[in-house]
Amino acid sequence: MKYHQQWQARAIRPEGASDWFAAEVPGNVQHDYGHMMGWGDINIAENVTKFRETEGYTWEYRALLDYHAAADQHAVLVFEGVDYRYDVLIDGETRLEYEGMFSRTEIPLDNNAGSELIVRIHPHPKRETAEFEDRQQADQCVKPPVCYEWDWHPRMLVSGIWQDAYVQTRTDGYIARCEPFYTLSDDFSRAEIRFEVDCAEPVEITLYDPDGQIVGTGSRHTLVNPRLWWCNGQGEPALYTYTASTETHQVSGQIGLRRVRLVMNDGAWAEPFAFPKGRSVAPIQLELNGRRVFAKGSNWVNPDIYNGRIDEARYEALITLARDANMNIFRCWGGSGVNKRAFYDLCDRLGIMVWVEFPLACNNYVGTPHYLRVLEQEATAILLALRSHPSVVMYCGGNELFNNWSLMTDQSLALRLLNKLCYDLDRDRPYIMTSPVFGMGHGGYTFYDPDAKKDVFQLFQGSSCTAYTEFGVPGTSDIEDLKASIPGDELFPIRNMGSWRLHHAFGAWGAERWLCMDVLNMYAQEPLDSLEKVVAQATWLQCEGYKAVFEEARRQAPYCSMAINWCYCEPWITAAGNSLITYPVKAKPAYYAVQTALRPVMASARIPRFDWRAGERFSAELWMLNDTHKAAQMTVRASIVLAGVEYPLLTWESGEACENRIGPTINWVLPDVDATEFTLRLQAGDATSEYRLCYRRSETYAVTRQMNV
């Protein structure tokens, strides 16, 4: 029996304690404090900056313990997760001092309700010697660094009882653990399932097949021709279920039977060739149940600044959208840590593979004894919580740790420790130390790369990575959200200041990101003299840019094995950014563009660049993309629509293929007509692939026209 408590909280401030205020559990104490202070929605204008003054506060939660334990029961106070360093006091006595938000902690209670419970949350850890007030401050703790500020996340140090907390009354029949393990035969024809149980009394376990039929009872089961768990697009995410019960207690869970490996990318063993010879790249090809699966998806970040306020409904809405966009993977970026359990349950059910990163990102987490101790405790908790989820396909030490903005290496003790823990606790799941490892690529993050002097079409066609696990093309939020979050007097003309800047339109990364007015103007043939025009231009580039990269990555299969954009959703309303979905759950047009680019079988065009001029020869390779591993074929009719006229170019019969197939190259000289864009259209049955490209009149004509204006 679980007893949830009535919680209040207060801030211990330099000027004295605040009044007690009602507190949500799970939740974030800053949210509740802001509510009491009347600071308004943090998504609006510069409200979030008001919270800077709270950074040094200590917080206290209070509850009068309310539960009933019978004579044969003992009561336990359970915290599923408290963010980040905290003490627990009961009637003034310190019962626990703890550091770490991903571990569950328990405190045995005597059987007297009515005691005063205090949970004291210490100020956020900040390395004193940090040079800047940013993520560096978090490089000696296991709190995800994102809230210390990122280029798409305002600085907003949240904490609190972010996961469920309750008093549980238990008898000897309490089942502390019922964990399934299984082995699959090499040919997948046989599964041996066994349960490990921690309980003082005998436990009755019943196993059900994915249709809900009883398979059998007991702690060991042998299944012949079991139904395997597959990711979205490759098959059914079949889940067996089980219940485990004693007279007084019952738990249940899911089992997805599958084998996952990271194997060498197709073609990568042929490299390198010449002397002096280095190593071959690191494998990053996911193999699911013996099948090499192209991983299509997005980087998952915390979908709310208030990590404690995220609930199952929000997860479900977001993950369902991913499934509907033909995605099969989330890379859960380490900078924002590990999610609540419902996230993984939903990914299990919806067939979304999960790449789990430990909470390290873009810092040098030096392996001091204190840091290693907390990391070991937290990583152990994470591994024990996640290892039974079929959706979890791999672990990763953290984000971009082997680059010069982080300065960690293969020798870093933290990453060697994580390898050890993964090996000890879950050795059959792949582990990589960071992303990118050798062969993979992160970036770029804009439609046009000023260093390379290339647009995203050119940049990615000139690259050859085993996996693209971060890449982004920015767009804006929609007009409605911009009007909601930017005060009316700042809204237009757009300037690099105030709310536009705070909401990441400027200065997030370099001066121009993420609105990138310089790039928007590059392709604008009329002044972008209204908010609507700016939004339309940014949306155009984001949609076409994302299609270009996702489809190019798919064309580079099988050497390339992953296309995972930065990023999926956002934790607050940004003015501009790389996400596909704005806060809290609103699909951008780019979401729908990506949805088309990830169709399992589709016609695709390899277009050398975005920007074309009348008189030039337009070329594009035609492809059939097919990542289903099943035979497909199509008749593709290619045409160009320019200034309202559709010019048919060719019809290509792909023939049957179980994988990608390259077709002919279109060649067509662009006529000089009055237009600023044209569309390449590929029609295959009812399905259409369209690419809306930039068009400019010839130089001579343009100059003439300009003079006539």
Place this chain on the structure above:
Amino acid sequence: MKYHQQWQARAIRPEGASDWFAAEVPGNVQHDYGHMMGWGDINIAENVTKFRETEGYTWEYRALLDYHAAADQHAVLVFEGVDYRYDVLIDGETRLEYEGMFSRTEIPLDNNAGSELIVRIHPHPKRETAEFEDRQQADQCVKPPVCYEWDWHPRMLVSGIWQDAYVQTRTDGYIARCEPFYTLSDDFSRAEIRFEVDCAEPVEITLYDPDGQIVGTGSRHTLVNPRLWWCNGQGEPALYTYTASTETHQVSGQIGLRRVRLVMNDGAWAEPFAFPKGRSVAPIQLELNGRRVFAKGSNWVNPDIYNGRIDEARYEALITLARDANMNIFRCWGGSGVNKRAFYDLCDRLGIMVWVEFPLACNNYVGTPHYLRVLEQEATAILLALRSHPSVVMYCGGNELFNNWSLMTDQSLALRLLNKLCYDLDRDRPYIMTSPVFGMGHGGYTFYDPDAKKDVFQLFQGSSCTAYTEFGVPGTSDIEDLKASIPGDELFPIRNMGSWRLHHAFGAWGAERWLCMDVLNMYAQEPLDSLEKVVAQATWLQCEGYKAVFEEARRQAPYCSMAINWCYCEPWITAAGNSLITYPVKAKPAYYAVQTALRPVMASARIPRFDWRAGERFSAELWMLNDTHKAAQMTVRASIVLAGVEYPLLTWESGEACENRIGPTINWVLPDVDATEFTLRLQAGDATSEYRLCYRRSETYAVTRQMNV
């Protein structure tokens, strides 16, 4: 008290057991059997092939246990190492069944001497499904694969009691372990030493400084301004010593105080630059006591086919030569496993850093439960035996495992297990999964690379690796050894057959290696029509080739941090090969060439290629190489010696520098004279650097001359 036994051995053959024959312990039973059979020296002709028939034999060692245990003593039978799978029987009772040659095993005895001891050695492990009769057969065992045949090692499966074995009588005062640990303060001004001791009685420990003066007694010591252990060329390899005693037992040992790390190579954090951005290379710069040390040395392989017969004197002769050649590191190649303890003691004393590889090489060691179990046992034994040696600066999972001839990856469980064990048992020593890791290079192995169409001068000047940890230039053995090992009737003309082939002149790797007659002829202007001419030509190329690579690698510092050639010594008499020292301990001319190329401070020339023609402009950059970290300067007088005439070219004052310094480039048009070689000579005080290069007359002249012949 140790009692060594009198040993006999016999072969259990298909046709029946052999007679008992005298057996050396430590030793190899094949050696003793061959001796009994009169099969002759395995270095001569094709004698070694006679041993092929012994591969399937089971061997038995026998001794009548001879020792005396007093009433307060108990007797223990100790095996320091038995190669590879064995049973121990005492009076017919099986007391031990074991797999693994690097673990020490002990069997308690009752106190009655006179029992019959049998050590039964099983046939060599061979994976039954292996495609070829080669190293593949060894990919599910922890026996080093080299004896299954390598391109410089004949197939010769040895086994036996390869390390010491004895009966030890012990009292309660027996010291099972006395292991020192220490921490050094960040500024090296303070060392805290502590001893961990396993003994039933109190142990008295005395610590002595490197001069033999008593520092103190007890299990904890604090040293202020301790003398640090440095590698050869960087300082004194200072060793503290200790004794630990009880009334009945004493042990002693050495402690070298130093901190070693693998840090990022200088300049490597600047890479990569462009999007999509991969990771930076893996660090391979050794930092010793805070100083980045350029690692100069050689790959150490088993110096005898009979691994059991190697003794301290052999180690000492070989390691002393390395020190005298200005080397500071051995990479102990995994293919031939781990050495006896004396090797590491000597390296401690002589200041030679040791890169330890676990016994994996060029195979896919699939992580089956059996393999992982034996690997864990053996790697644990290796780590516990080596971790107190200051000379051991790093661990490596094995040789070339991440290339297509091995097919292991970062995901291979064996390498993740080794990382875990190193972390658990010796976390402050660096661990790399294999060599090469990202950024490093192995090869080439010939003077001229036919794929790249480049000689070694060109190949390495066109490369940019963080470390060159294998590269080789072949030469022949000397005339004396060739005559000793190749039968007179095969000796000349040299043909690809018989003893020449068995001793690796042909067919070792491709048809031409290692004699490389094709390459020798490329640079020969007269027919190589005698054994003496062939040897002279090969020696010339080997000497100049090795100087070219070693000096180029040093010029590429600090980005490049290691130059370690393949290989140092050889386990038998080869006809041709890349070693610097022939069997058993004979320095080749190439040894002396390398000795000059590794002088701490020296004048060096970056010569674009080996082969020059009259009328061409000869160019060479001058350098002062200095890896001492101390200020040096020199006056370099450069001249060319051609057809007996010395042409002075320039004098360069280097100025003072603590590291390498580049000087001017020599430019000089080669006159057309009657010669086939010329020498670039750099004179710096008494020291000379000379480069003997190939010279050809101009085309016109050569053609004319040819017609006149």
